[in-house]
Amino acid sequence: MLILASGSPRRAELLKQLQVPFRQLPMDVDESMLKNEDPRDYVVRLARKKAEAGRQRGGHIDPVLGADTLVVCKNRLLGKPVNEDDFKKMFALLSGATHQVMTAVALYTDHGLQHRLVLTEVSFKVLSDKEIDWYWQTGEPKDKAGGYGIQGLAGQFVTHIKGSYSAVVGLPLYETSELLRENQVL
Numbered sequence: 001m002l003i004l005a006s007g008s009p010r011r012a013e014l015l016k017q018l019q020v021p022f023r024q025l026p027m028d029v030d031e032s033m034l035k036n037e038d039p040r041d042y043v044v045r046l047a048r049k050k051a052e053a054g055r056q057r058g059g060h061i062d063p064v065l066g067a068d069t070l071v072v073c074k075n076r077l078l079g080k081p082v083n084e085d086d087f088k089k090m091f092a093l094l095s096g097a098t099h100q101v102m103t104a105v106a107l108y109t110d111h112g113l114q115h116r117l118v119l120t121e122v123s124f125k126v127l128s129d130k131e132i133d134w135y136w137q138t139g140e141p142k143d144k145a146g147g148y149g150i151q152g153l154a155g156q157f158v159t160h161i162k163g164s165y166s167a168v169v170g171l172p173l174y175e176t177s178e179l180l181r182e183n184q185v186l
Helices: 009-016 039-057 084-094 129-137 153-157 165-169 173-182
Strands: 002-004 022-024 064-073 076-078 098-109 112-124 158-162
Touching: 002 009, 009 022, 009 165, 009 173, 039 064, 039 098, 039 112, 064 084, 064 173, 076 084, 084 129, 098 165, 098 173, 112 165, 112 173, 129 153, 153 158, 165 173
Parallel strands: 002 022, 002 064
Antiparallel strands: 064 076, 064 098, 098 112, 112 158
């Protein structure tokens, strides 16, 4: 049975769409960025680390899927907001701008560790202070990279998307299904 090395309900919901039996096993890995690490390399490294940690914890038998998502806007990495002030700074950057969402997915099987990286561009409308305050008060931004969930209330701020919607949510379905098929997991 496939192990999803994540506690994310959004990733689990997406993975269910592929109709592969799985169980969730959240992995707590060090997410510190290395000095001079490129954002693409960073998000891939984290997805791979989660898959590796899941493989070790899961008993080295079952295939393990790890994933990580990163938001980059105007050359700044936007992780999960640490507080309201941090969130407001993020949304000031995102307002009226196009940013990039990078999602890496990694699969660890008996065939080794493989990964895919998906880049998606997301454009936001210009946001008023009232909209930013309201969105923070909903509680939705607090546990999400970039401070928003496209599948939730923040979807109304998105004017354009170029790339994979499911990758922005947290798990690129096409690339994930390809990895699973290539490794006879699906």
